[in-house]
Amino acid sequence: MKQKRPKYMQIIDAAVEVIAENGYHQSQVSKIAKQAGVADGTIYLYFKNKEDILISLFKEKMGQFIERMEEEIKGKQTAKEKLALVITKHFSLLADDRHLAIVTQLELRQSNLELRQKINDILKGYLNILESILTEGIESGEFKENLDIRLARQMVFGTIDETVTTWVMNDQKYDLTSLADKVLDLLVFGFHKE
Amino acid sequence: MKQKRPKYMQIIDAAVEVIAENGYHQSQVSKIAKQAGVADGTIYLYFKNKEDILISLFKEKMGQFIERMEEEIKGKQTAKEKLALVITKHFSLLADDRHLAIVTQLELRQSNLELRQKINDILKGYLNILESILTEGIESGEFKENLDIRLARQMVFGTIDETVTTWVMNDQKYDLTSLADKVLDLLVFGFHKE
Amino acid sequence: MKQKRPKYMQIIDAAVEVIAENGYHQSQVSKIAKQAGVADGTIYLYFKNKEDILISLFKEKMGQFIERMEEEIKGKQTAKEKLALVITKHFSLLADDRHLAIVTQLELRQSNLELRQKINDILKGYLNILESILTEGIESGEFKENLDIRLARQMVFGTIDETVTTWVMNDQKYDLTSLADKVLDLLVFGFHKE
Amino acid sequence: MKQKRPKYMQIIDAAVEVIAENGYHQSQVSKIAKQAGVADGTIYLYFKNKEDILISLFKEKMGQFIERMEEEIKGKQTAKEKLALVITKHFSLLADDRHLAIVTQLELRQSNLELRQKINDILKGYLNILESILTEGIESGEFKENLDIRLARQMVFGTIDETVTTWVMNDQKYDLTSLADKVLDLLVFGFHKE
DNA sequence: TATGAATGAGCGTTCATTCAT
DNA sequence: AATGAATGAACGCTCATTCAT
Numbered sequence: 001m002k003q004k005r006p007k008y009m010q011i012i013d014a015a016v017e018v019i020a021e022n023g024y025h026q027s028q029v030s031k032i033a034k035q036a037g038v039a040d041g042t043i044y045l046y047f048k049n050k051e052d053i054l055i056s057l058f059k060e061k062m063g064q065f066i067e068r069m070e071e072e073i074k075g076k077q078t079a080k081e082k083l084a085l086v087i088t089k090h091f092s093l094l095a096d097d098r099h100l101a102i103v104t105q106l107e108l109r110q111s112n113l114e115l116r117q118k119i120n121d122i123l124k125g126y127l128n129i130l131e132s133i134l135t136e137g138i139e140s141g142e143f144k145e146n147l148d149i150r151l152a153r154q155m156v157f158g159t160i161d162e163t164v165t166t167w168v169m170n171d172q173k174y175d176l177t178s179l180a181d182k183v184l185d186l187l188v189f190g191f192h193k194e
Numbered sequence: 195m196k197q198k199r200p201k202y203m204q205i206i207d208a209a210v211e212v213i214a215e216n217g218y219h220q221s222q223v224s225k226i227a228k229q230a231g232v233a234d235g236t237i238y239l240y241f242k243n244k245e246d247i248l249i250s251l252f253k254e255k256m257g258q259f260i261e262r263m264e265e266e267i268k269g270k271q272t273a274k275e276k277l278a279l280v281i282t283k284h285f286s287l288l289a290d291d292r293h294l295a296i297v298t299q300l301e302l303r304q305s306n307l308e309l310r311q312k313i314n315d316i317l318k319g320y321l322n323i324l325e326s327i328l329t330e331g332i333e334s335g336e337f338k339e340n341l342d343i344r345l346a347r348q349m350v351f352g353t354i355d356e357t358v359t360t361w362v363m364n365d366q367k368y369d370l371t372s373l374a375d376k377v378l379d380l381l382v383f384g385f386h387k388e
Numbered sequence: 389m390k391q392k393r394p395k396y397m398q399i400i401d402a403a404v405e406v407i408a409e410n411g412y413h414q415s416q417v418s419k420i421a422k423q424a425g426v427a428d429g430t431i432y433l434y435f436k437n438k439e440d441i442l443i444s445l446f447k448e449k450m451g452q453f454i455e456r457m458e459e460e461i462k463g464k465q466t467a468k469e470k471l472a473l474v475i476t477k478h479f480s481l482l483a484d485d486r487h488l489a490i491v492t493q494l495e496l497r498q499s500n501l502e503l504r505q506k507i508n509d510i511l512k513g514y515l516n517i518l519e520s521i522l523t524e525g526i527e528s529g530e531f532k533e534n535l536d537i538r539l540a541r542q543m544v545f546g547t548i549d550e551t552v553t554t555w556v557m558n559d560q561k562y563d564l565t566s567l568a569d570k571v572l573d574l575l576v577f578g579f580h581k582e
Numbered sequence: 583m584k585q586k587r588p589k590y591m592q593i594i595d596a597a598v599e600v601i602a603e604n605g606y607h608q609s610q611v612s613k614i615a616k617q618a619g620v621a622d623g624t625i626y627l628y629f630k631n632k633e634d635i636l637i638s639l640f641k642e643k644m645g646q647f648i649e650r651m652e653e654e655i656k657g658k659q660t661a662k663e664k665l666a667l668v669i670t671k672h673f674s675l676l677a678d679d680r681h682l683a684i685v686t687q688l689e690l691r692q693s694n695l696e697l698r699q700k701i702n703d704i705l706k707g708y709l710n711i712l713e714s715i716l717t718e719g720i721e722s723g724e725f726k727e728n729l730d731i732r733l734a735r736q737m738v739f740g741t742i743d744e745t746v747t748t749w750v751m752n753d754q755k756y757d758l759t760s761l762a763d764k765v766l767d768l769l770v771f772g773f774h775k776e
Numbered sequence: 777t778a779t780g781a782a783t784g785a786g787c788g789t790t791c792a793t794t795c796a797t
Numbered sequence: 798a799a800t801g802a803a804t805g806a807a808c809g810c811t812c813a814t815t816c817a818t
Contacts, residue, residue, distance in 0.1 A: 041799070111304065113304070137385065144388075148380075158353045161356065187349070191337040235783055395803095429789085538748075543765075580726065
């Protein structure tokens, strides 16, 4: 399918690069078209409008991330191991694609509310994975039974997201992936001594 | 002093209201001026440019929040009590000013990177308070001694921020402030049973 | 080439007309676009900015004037004949295009200094022609050998320019071109009797 | 009278300085007021509007120039001597007040047409002096009897004006006043040999 | 007289989208 | 499918002038 519409991914990849290098507000459609090697008008044969490029970009990148994640999670037994996998994968995905990291953590957030709500919808798949793991952890007795799933999920996502954003804003100077263990430990055991 | 420059706060308050109700990109200077009951040009007697309104807005609101926080923290003994206070105050500040919540959680993030970096600079005062509490907790033996301060701070801020944002995006339907206890418990003790 | 970019000349001609009729400061880009029968944005496909329209206008009109002049001068023998040609052509160019006369003598001078310096650069080609003629006149023995070329050139240009400006400010009431002979005589022989 | 309204001249002098140093379009009323050491509003107690400052400026400076000129001319016998005096005085007035030279030759010309027509009205006094001298020269037999007075006057004024403007645009690098003799010679005897 | 805070009209330019070819 | 020239709506900011004190 992507074979048959090679320009679709070509434009999305161009968008990631252009946005990462020029910033959200300096990424005009004409610039993306140029980077993709197509005419401005061609963009509109593949995307409804500019917003649609960004949503598709996020859907495409996040979609394959979630798919792979769901697959790999099956290989893990405990909730904690699954949580560890998610954190590690999340970190490594973005550590391995610095352009994508800049785009998702900084640039895409400058989009208008409407677009961000659509992005949130796509994120729901990811948040559902998190909730499943948490539920599983309660059921298996790993996590406290009165755990507020929604709050816990917000803690997991909020912590991961803030960690990545801080890393990007510090120019990706240090190794992000290696932080996964400590983050997991903090989430599961908290700050408390013992 | 602010008494003597009533228009300054008048314009800032107008900006909060206009942005909350119309969205960041639909908040033209003329709209803010109208809401503030002044002429467009008057804005520029008090602010360098439009961006300066937004920075000042954040500085003004966040500044008094941090000041009050630092004051009240002195009355608390343990690090955990101090953390509880911060979370509660953070939640109640935004729960009590729904317009401000929309502006800080959703609208201001649509601003360009330059402005957001200035906002981050202002936030540093807040993040420093968090780090102080964490350091204190380690020294007092409340928190584990090998706690990674920066990571822990990112967990606290990330969790609070994500919790508030989710609440705002759900139209502030439920009581935010009452979540403070559970959030504190999660941060301090983690998900783990026992 | 100009045939293939009809909008370019279309916009320049519209600018001359709009400026002549509305005055420099009342000639908004949108007004020029309307007169040219194009959209505002189209202007910017052909010109860098508003100032660029004015520079191009002057360059275009003056450029072809200087080219034609250089050509026709070759057909003349004496320096005096050449000078006569320049004066006559200068007068008839503006007498035949009353809009252009208003624009060059009155309106374009209201532009800022930066633009006027660019206009002066374009004028240099014309001033060079004048200097060549004067040099030639000295060498041929027509003009006094101790003639100060620069001063003489300023006298020629200053006289022509002042004559045209006065004519424009008097609403182009009298025949400008027919003054050429008398102007030439004054420049060559001065006020003096005999 | 000026004694009794010291601020009037104070504002005019401030205007000359501000315009010479900042350029016409960067000479806001508030800047002139500041330079004059008065409040913005005070300007309007002495001048009807901004344009009125500029007209008054020109009238004031040109007025005393013309008065002095008329006085000194009486001391000269021949038309040629009188013409020599006018040129010399015109040059030395501006050579001795570099700010005034910049303002009259470059900056004031950027004003709108209406203002420039008022300036022309003031100039008429000067042009009348020129015409008187020319008429006198014809009557006395110094100048050719068929001299076209208006054209000759345009030649005199155009030459002087162009000479001064060129000098100002060349940053007043050379001595202007010493050019008077050569200019006079050119005007009276032309380019012609013998 | 003198002040200076307040006013508000006015405009060059960008860029997502269209559509004739 | 692909092109790219053309479109036109939208807005932050300046500054001459006023007027309450």
